Amino acid sequence: MSQASSIDPDEVAYYDRLAEQWWDPQGKFWPIHHLNRLRVDYLRHRICAHFGRAEVERQPLQGLRVLDIGCGGGILSESIAALGARVHAIDVAEKNIEVARRHNESSGLPIDYELVSVETLAERRDRYDVVLNMEVVEHVADLPAFLAACVRLVDAGGVMFISTINRNPLAWITAIFGAEYVLGWLPKGTHQYRKLVRPDELERLLERDAMQITDRRGVRVNPLSRGFSLSDSLLVNYMIEASFRG
Secondary structure (H helix, E strand, O other): OOOOOOOOOHHHHHHHHHHHHHHOOOOOOOOHHHHHHHHHHHHHHHHHHHHHOOOOOOOHHHHEEEEEOOOOOOHHHHHOOOOOOOEEEEEEHHHHHHHHHHHHOOOOOOOOEEEEEEHHHHEEEEEEEEEEEEEHHOOOHHHHHHHHHHHHHHOOOOEEEEEEEEHHHHHHHHHHHHHHHHHHOOOOOOOOOOOOHHHHHHHHHHHHOOOOEEEEEEEEEEOOOOEEEOOOOOOEEEEEEEEEEE
16 A cells, blocks of 8 residues: 555554444444434435436435545445445555455455555546545544545546535534534544535535546434434534535
8 A cells, every 4th residue: 555645644553443333333433323323324325326227216326436544444435335335445554454444254245345545546547436535524523635535546437525614613523523522423533623614615626637526425413322313513523425516
């Protein structure tokens, strides 16, 4: 794996230490399990709309090649593969890939797990119908370089999805201070405020590379029920969809 500039070694070490807990729905990654149900429904709906497919089909993503960047333990990768997609799931933390491969052995879903960076994939000229960039951009060392490599991985007519946390005082109070230090929903240190990304910053970087945002959705979290739902507000957690202009 090439030592790409966007990889933060501290982030890699952090997730290596937590890797074995990915598939424990009551463990430290329980918010990802809850969030996954919401984002899979959103992704299925938007991907089907983008490619003109019938959402009600049992495997509506059949035949699509999907890249899952920063796949972690494979929670989203398995859900998308179960919808019929051929998934290439990548991560730069070796233990994450080991855990994901081991968990998928029992399901046998069409997932190719690889320890590799997006920069290396871009150099290989790999291309995908769908690029999933979920909860990753807030963990990289060089966001412009990372996003430029991600854009190069989207095939003509393809689509990319990005989910992350906004950068403002409310987001800090809610997603960092509240979730990590008060409620203990996430391990302390999961997010660094300076690395959080505002929607307008993402939009400028995407426009630089001839992409445009085609959908925006906020994600609301209920601290009492621990439930996740879609929202019109992008103030804290949000997801965006982007495709090439024209």
